[in-house]
Amino acid sequence: MMTSERSPLTTRVLNISDGVPAARVSLSLHRLDSQLKLWNMLNLGMTDEDGRCPGLISREAFLPGMYKLRFETGAYWTSLERDSFYPYAEVVFTVTDSMHNIHLPLLMSCYSYSTYMGS
Amino acid sequence: MRRSLLLAQPVRCWRMKDNLRLYSSAHMSANRLQQLKSHIFPENKIRVMASPLTTHVLNTAKGVPVANIALSLHRLDHSTETWLLINAGHTNADGRFPGLITKQEFLCGVYKLRFETARYWESMGEPSFYPYAEIVFTISDPDQKYHIPLLLSQYSYSTYRGS
Numbered sequence: 001m002m003t004s005e006r007s008p009l010t011t012r013v014l015n016i017s018d019g020v021p022a023a024r025v026s027l028s029l030h031r032l033d034s035q036l037k038l039w040n041m042l043n044l045g046m047t048d049e050d051g052r053c054p055g056l057i058s059r060e061a062f063l064p065g066m067y068k069l070r071f072e073t074g075a076y077w078t079s080l081e082r083d084s085f086y087p088y089a090e091v092v093f094t095v096t097d098s099m100h101n102i103h104l105p106l107l108m109s110c111y112s113y114s115t116y117m118g119s
Numbered sequence: 120m121r122r123s124l125l126l127a128q129p130v131r132c133w134r135m136k137d138n139l140r141l142y143s144s145a146h147m148s149a150n151r152l153q154q155l156k157s158h159i160f161p162e163n164k165i166r167v168m169a170s171p172l173t174t175h176v177l178n179t180a181k182g183v184p185v186a187n188i189a190l191s192l193h194r195l196d197h198s199t200e201t202w203l204l205i206n207a208g209h210t211n212a213d214g215r216f217p218g219l220i221t222k223q224e225f226l227c228g229v230y231k232l233r234f235e236t237a238r239y240w241e242s243m244g245e246p247s248f249y250p251y252a253e254i255v256f257t258i259s260d261p262d263q264k265y266h267i268p269l270l271l272s273q274y275s276y277s278t279y280r281g282s
Contacts, residue, residue: 115275
């Protein structure tokens with residue numbers, strides 16, 4: 001699902017063990033339906049050679065609420081024939097009215113990961 | 120005081136509590152000493168085995184441990200694809216949670232540690248980006264020790280596998 005305008009939510013996955021972008025990491029974006037308490041999947045994608053995944057969501061769809069970005073990190077390390085400690089990494093975050101662009105990177109190795117809110 | 124038990128061995132002093140530690144193995148075997156200790160301090164059963172899984176929550180914005188953050192440990196039941204709650208509580212003043220799991224309960228599998236981070240930041244009167252942080256990890260060798268810290272600020276977190 002590609003949008004013509006830049007997505008207000010961007011991510012980048014970095015392999016800090018090897019000092020390279022993590023390419024071909026499957027990921028999915030979900031929004032919590034606060035009434036039903038269920039996660040609705042909004043988009044499914046894969047990082048490119050630069051570890052990015054353009055077109056995650058359109059500005060119109062990026063409503064305030066609780067979102068989840070799930071990264072299939074276990075499958076990534078398996079494709080590199082390495083064991084890893086985490087089967088996946090899910091980052092759950094809150095989007096408020098005042099937020100315009102959110103950059104949510106994931107820096108990972110086989111035995112660690114970190115994330116932060118950028119813009 | 121159970122005199123009959125005490126007199127079974129050549130114990131020389133009345134004030135057991137004060138003098139127990141003065142007795143070397145020359146006077147009393149280690150087993151006997153342990154037995155006496157458990158009679159005298161019944162409420163203080165010495166926990167021989169520490170949890171094989173530990174955590175430590177740190178506030179990297181202020182450089183302090185995160186005290187009193189709610190957390191819970193779960194194991195995935197693969198047959199039903201549901202999470203079974205193993206333990207829940209709050210970190211202590213040092214940001215730690217002793218007794219997270221027993222060696223008997225610590226089986227191979229997929230576990231989840233959930234930290235109620237937004238509640239912590241609210242208690243500090245500060246906004247934060249994450250409603251909670253969940254770390255899902257695989258235990259393939261329960262004989263090892265696993266240390267899973269969470270380094271936390273309002274707009275970031277990180278974790279790693281320690282031992």
